[in-house]
Amino acid sequence: MTSSVPQHIINWAKTTFPKPRVASEWLEDCYNWIIDEHGYDATLNAHEIQSKIEEQLLLSDLSASMQHGTGLVLPRNINDGKAHILPADGVLMQIVSLAEIGHSALSLQNVRETRINREGMDEEAARIAEEDEGPLEDYPRRMLKMELSDGATSIQAIEYKRLPELVLGKTPLGHKVSLIASPSPRMLKRSLDCREKRENPTRNRVLGTCER
16 A cells, blocks of 8 residues: 655654654554644645654654564563663653652652642642742652653663653653663663653753663
8 A cells, every 4th residue: 555655754754763663554644634734735844744743753652653673672681680782772762650769758758749739729729838838849859760662662771860851740751762872881871862742852862771
């Protein structure tokens, strides 16, 4: 079956998202929706179409938008207890879970309960609470642990260096990162190229540590 997606859009998708590759069915559905929704011309509005596709992809679940088996490849001996450099250069992944492991569960629970109570208030009650108790408290922060997935394969990741772009309670699950392999063979360092779930994603390189 011939795709309705122009070849220059297909080529752009392959270049922009090489690992994992964009699923053909998802790309076609997304392209057709954008054309119907905005009335773009495939040639005259190529840049706008590409921006919309990228926006939708960064908002998507990678298990639905990416071709399985074309992203992260783990060594067969990944669980031998030794450090490995994963062939992960440029692999787009999403945060599946995010947790603080540098503070006690009790301190995190206290902050969580306070935030839930404050967020459940109406506007006037929240204003009074803020005047009496101060601004909403952030979760204590020392070291984050997260699960990352390319839509098919998952790994565990722990901060090697503080990642200011990631904030517990604010960074949504599904937040996209791009793994960049480190030249150091001594530990599993990665650069996380944060792709925010926004219309104009920001991409800031920060260091993390990945482990299986």
